[in-house]
Every structure is written in structure tokens, then in C-alpha cells.
Amino acid sequence: MATLVSERTDQPWLRRLYLPSYQIAEAAKYADISPQTVAAWHRLEKHFLEKEDKAALSYMQLIEVAVVAAFRKMGVPLKNIRATRDYAKHHLKSEYPFATFRFKEGAKHLYLDSHELEDVAPGSVVQTDQGGQLAWEIVIGRLREFDYEKEHEGLALKWHVAGRSSPIIIDPRIAFGAPAVKGTPTWIIRGRWDAGESYSDIAEDFGIVSTDVKEALKFEGVVPGGRRKSLVH
Incomplete structure (x- = not known):
């Protein structure tokens, strides 16, 4: 799966997007979520470092953690967040879909089953651009903290x-x-x-x-x- 911006570049800051730079405690503080949640997400994603005691996140992973935090505040379990991410990753052809504007634009096409959200009748399906609009606004509100730059393929480059x-x-x-x-x-x-x-x-x-x-x-x-x-x- 190709990344949005090539890691092989003469511009150091572009390479830095993929270098491990943020400790789990730092990522938790910035995303306003518990370190346990960041660590759990870190373990779920195979592209994260293997040794958790020395684990560090890249900038791209940090931005994805911020989106994970927004979902968690909606009451969505990590396994369902991962399923959503895998869906977006497949359809957007991006290694880090949560860190791109295309995810924000395409999110209205994602569906959440009733067991993924709290206070939803069993057996129902919530469409994020209709019945789930209120819940989705929590995520969109969080994403308003980012500046997406079209000249760099829609990446969230300012948080x-x-x-x-x-x-x-x-x-x-x-x-x-x-x-x-x-x-x-x-x-x-x-x-x-x-x-x-x-x-x-x-x-x-x-x-x-x-x-x-x-x-x-x-x-x-x-x-x-x-x-x-x-x-x-």
C-alpha cells in the first residue's frame, strides 16, 4: 500500500512524517485520551513498532490517534474503529486514511452497526450522513483542529x-x-x-x-x- 507522500524525498520534513517521534504518553496528552487507549491502538496496527516499552509514533500515526480519540469519545470500540479504518484504507488506497482530507470527505459513506455505538437500538444500522449525523459531528468537530493542505495531497499538516x-x-x-x-x-x-x-x-x-x-x-x-x-x- 503506497503512502500519500513519498518517504524518499530530499525534503527532511516530509521524511519526518513517517519517523517515530512521539512517545505514547505524549500522543495521549495531545489527543486528550488515555495512554492505555493509545497503547491498545498501537498494538492493533502492525505497522507500529513491535516493542511497546520503546514504542513511538510518527506524525502520521499521531494524527490517526487523534481521530481514534474522537471515535472513542463516541463510545466506538477499538475493534470497530479498526474495521472503519481498514475500510477507508482499502477504498482510499492510503496507508494512513485518518490523516487525510479524503477520509473526512468520504466519511459520509461509512456505516456503523448498532453495537458500535452507545444508546442505539439493537439490530439497527446508523448511516453517518443521516441518522448518525449527530455522532459524526463529534468526529468532524475534532477534525476541524487540522489544516489540510491540497498541495500535499490533502494531508493534515497543521494541528x-x-x-x-x-x-x-x-x-x-x-x-x-x-x-x-x-x-x-x-x-x-x-x-x-x-x-x-x-x-x-x-x-x-x-x-x-x-x-x-x-x-x-x-x-x-x-x-x-x-x-x-x-x-x-
């Missing part, structure tokens, strides 16, 4: 990981794919804060505003207001 209102993004072309504010990784901002520097000093050094510094620190969990730890398994 507004803390929501559209936040300045924090994950972009494989910037800061080696680390969560960043205008090019500055949030972990660097946290390091400066831990060293005792003020909002204004950090902001001035990196050419950002104090509110951006505060948002980075929220994301890093050192000041109140960041995402709650997910209880979804």
Missing part, C-alpha cells in the same frame, strides 16, 4: 492541538513537530518559566506576547486552565 482559539500548533515542518507557539516549542517556554523568568521576559525574548506564553504554560500543565486529563479508555 491546532489545544483548539482553534489557542496559538499552539503541531506542524512537522516547525520545531521538528513539537507543540510550538510561533515556532517556539512549548517545552522551551516551560523551561524558561521554571528558571524563574516572567511572562514578559519570555515573550520579549521569543517575539511573542505574554498571553501566548501563558497558553504555552497551560498546555504544559504548569498553570491552571489546560486540558483536563482524559478518562476515555
Whole structure:
């Protein structure tokens, strides 16, 4: 099965899409889902690394985990999510269908059996663009955090990981794919804060505003207001 963007390229950031870069705990934090769910999905997908204690996800796998998280919040079991992914993978001819705009466009053609969703009458079938519209909106809402770029075959290459209102993004072309504010990784901002520097000093050094510094620190969990730890398994 061919990938959407060739791994053999002279552009380092394109190659980086497929390199293991994100630990399971990091992926869980970014996708707002439990590490157990990420690990379980990691084990299900044979293209993930074999040794879980050293397992790491590529950017493409990270984006797919975010879609898995949206499905899990709908109450869809992992085995059914995998069946959906396998269906999309086959029809879209993509190794990572959840990371492409074509999946978002084609999702209305996917069907979910009643046992895949909570609060659905046994024996019924939910069509995502009709009876299942409300449930599907949860997934679509999650996918609105991504910017899909047509010039790169519809890949989700910019993730507004803390929501559209936040300045924090994950972009494989910037800061080696680390969560960043205008090019500055949030972990660097946290390091400066831990060293005792003020909002204004950090902001001035990196050419950002104090509110951006505060948002980075929220994301890093050192000041109140960041995402709650997910209880979804």
C-alpha cells in the first residue's frame, strides 16, 4: 500500500512524517485520551513498532490517534474503529486514511452497526450522513483542529492541538513537530518559566506576547486552565 507522500524525498520534513517521534504518553496528552487507549491502538496496527516499552509514533500515526480519540469519545470500540479504518484504507488506497482530507470527505459513506455505538437500538444500522449525523459531528468537530493542505495531497499538516482559539500548533515542518507557539516549542517556554523568568521576559525574548506564553504554560500543565486529563479508555 503506497503512502500519500513519498518517504524518499530530499525534503527532511516530509521524511519526518513517517519517523517515530512521539512517545505514547505524549500522543495521549495531545489527543486528550488515555495512554492505555493509545497503547491498545498501537498494538492493533502492525505497522507500529513491535516493542511497546520503546514504542513511538510518527506524525502520521499521531494524527490517526487523534481521530481514534474522537471515535472513542463516541463510545466506538477499538475493534470497530479498526474495521472503519481498514475500510477507508482499502477504498482510499492510503496507508494512513485518518490523516487525510479524503477520509473526512468520504466519511459520509461509512456505516456503523448498532453495537458500535452507545444508546442505539439493537439490530439497527446508523448511516453517518443521516441518522448518525449527530455522532459524526463529534468526529468532524475534532477534525476541524487540522489544516489540510491540497498541495500535499490533502494531508493534515497543521494541528491546532489545544483548539482553534489557542496559538499552539503541531506542524512537522516547525520545531521538528513539537507543540510550538510561533515556532517556539512549548517545552522551551516551560523551561524558561521554571528558571524563574516572567511572562514578559519570555515573550520579549521569543517575539511573542505574554498571553501566548501563558497558553504555552497551560498546555504544559504548569498553570491552571489546560486540558483536563482524559478518562476515555
